[in-house]
Amino acid sequence: xxxxxxxxxxxxxxxxxxYLGALRKFVxxxxxxxxxxxxxxLHSITAQLVHDDLKSQTRSITAAYLASGIDPVKHIVFNQxxxxxxxxxxxxxxxxxxxxxxxxxxxxxxxxxKDRENASLGxxxxxxxxxxxxxxxxxxxxxxxxxxxxxxxxxxDIAMKFNLDFAKKIKEIGKGVDITxxxxxxxxxxxxxxxxxxxxxPRVMSLKDGSKKMSKSDPSDLSRINLTxxxxxxxxxxxxxxxxxxxxxxxVDGLKGRPEADNLVGIFAALSDRTKADVLSExxxxxxxxFKPALAELAVNVLSPVNAEMRRLIDDPAHIDAVLKDGxxxxxxxxxxxxxxxxEIVGLL
Ligand code: TYM
Numbered sequence: 001x002x003x004x005x006x007x008x009x010x011x012x013x014x015x016x017x018x019y020l021g022a023l024r025k026f027v028x029x030x031x032x033x034x035x036x037x038x039x040x041x042l043h044s045i046t047a048q049l050v051h052d053d054l055k056s057q058t059r060s061i062t063a064a065y066l067a068s069g070i071d072p073v074k075h076i077v078f079n080q081x082x083x084x085x086x087x088x089x090x091x092x093x094x095x096x097x098x099x100x101x102x103x104x105x106x107x108x109x110x111x112x113x114k115d116r117e118n119a120s121l122g123x124x125x126x127x128x129x130x131x132x133x134x135x136x137x138x139x140x141x142x143x144x145x146x147x148x149x150x151x152x153x154x155x156x157d158i159a160m161k162f163n164l165d166f167a168k169k170i171k172e173i174g175k176g177v178d179i180t181x182x183x184x185x186x187x188x189x190x191x192x193x194x195x196x197x198x199x200x201x202p203r204v205m206s207l208k209d210g211s212k213k214m215s216k217s218d219p220s221d222l223s224r225i226n227l228t229x230x231x232x233x234x235x236x237x238x239x240x241x242x243x244x245x246x247x248x249x250x251x252v253d254g255l256k257g258r259p260e261a262d263n264l265v266g267i268f269a270a271l272s273d274r275t276k277a278d279v280l281s282e283x284x285x286x287x288x289x290x291f292k293p294a295l296a297e298l299a300v301n302v303l304s305p306v307n308a309e310m311r312r313l314i315d316d317p318a319h320i321d322a323v324l325k326d327g328x329x330x331x332x333x334x335x336x337x338x339x340x341x342x343x344e345i346v347g348l349l
Contacts, residue, residue: 004029005139007038007080007130010057011048012216014064016225017204019303020270021145025196027069029143035075036137036331037065039324042080042087042129046122047111059320060310064227066323067309078327080133085335089132090125092346096162097128101154107147131155135190136335143196146203147213152195159190169345189345200269200276207241210259231304235296238264243288250284252276264288268295271302 008014008022026037039061041054051057058079065077080086102108102124112119122129130151134142135158142152163170163186170176176187206212206223214224225237242260249255255262255276262276265283268291269276283291313320 002033002141003137003139004033004035004141004143005038005134005137006035006143007040007043007133008061008064009040009044010054010061010079011044011051012057013226013228014061015204015214015216015227016267016299016303017145017214019068019227019306020199020201020204020267021147022143023064023068023070024270025143025199026065029141029196030069030071030075033141035070036139036334037070037075037077038133038331039065039077039079040130040133043126046120046126049120056317058324059317060314062320062324063310063313064306066313066320067306072323072327076327076331077323078331079324082324082328083136083332083335085136085332085339086129086132088339089136089335089342090129092342093128093131093135093158093162094125096158096165097125097131097154099124101157102127105154106150127151127154128158131158134193135159136338137331138191138338139193140191141194141196146197149195149197152193156192159188159192160186162190163188166345169347173341173344175341175345189341200274201266204267205259205263207237207263209242210263225299225303227303227307227310229303230307231300234299234303238292238296238299241292243292247285247287248280248283248291250280252280254280254284261288264291264295268298271298 006022006026008018026035029035039058041058044051044054062077066072070077105127108124108126111123131154134155144152160181166189167187170189171187176189179186179188179192181192204214206214206218207225208220208223212218218224222237222240225234229237241264243264244258244260248261248265255265265276265279269279283294
């Protein structure tokens, strides 16, 4: 049975990239599958240990989940640190994963910068905790933006090595299933997770530079649309977004070599649940002076209600905390079962 898991870090404001790459997909998946959505607070202390407002950031991401339309009763919404099995399984995965695998992660290289020896050990082991987040629920599908692809490949590598290293024990306790990976038969305890990345905006780019991804850490606030921006700010940022001087093409092929145009068309498509081809069939031939106001109107229409609901929820922290507590208890019950089997498989007395 497919099981969805995904997470968002409670660091900095959420932006349109997080909304289109993650939240909007989370909401869409709820109708067909069981979903577990986590606020990954333990990941937030890997790059920066001391935060003044980690609790309020955690509540704010939870508010964004709920305001986007995630149903915390039918599905599970919780914060990572409230289910200690994540950290416990991460430790075991630290012993499964190889240092070389971690050293190859582009996100680690980016975040650690030049002084790698001085990065936290947690930043290096970050993907191991991420694998634990997913696999402690034996989740099969993970909706994320394109930037998380490499981490999900590593999650598969960890699951594969665990399954192979403990193959005999997994058979013995009768908790595995027979799968084939490539053409290799494997008796698997942990599934091979599938990333769900597709869609018209898997990687939302900066509004100021079509070659850089939209990010919380970009010093220019004009480079991103924050979920907390008011309608005027959203419209102004779109008006000021970098573009080239040409009209929009009528076909997707015409977006090649035009990263800023491609980005804005992708954003339009994702916000309206259309394809880029469909958007271009309507706006092809038009100038950005016509397209940008249409995009601004659409963005405001979609984001304003989310923004308003987020504000309302943030004013009621007791409600948010109750949602997280309930979610943590339900998530914890599943995680506990997995860890019981893991203890048996590894041989922990
Ligand atoms: P985080 O908190 O950086 O980002 C949350 C989600 O937003 C997506 N995203 C984007 N999508 C499109 N365009 C962009 N410019 C953009 N920027 C961010 C991210 O891909 C992500 O889906 N490591 C994860 C959190 C995590 C996790 C997990 C995710 C921890 N454990 C288990 C899935 C499963 C992260 O740092 O996301």
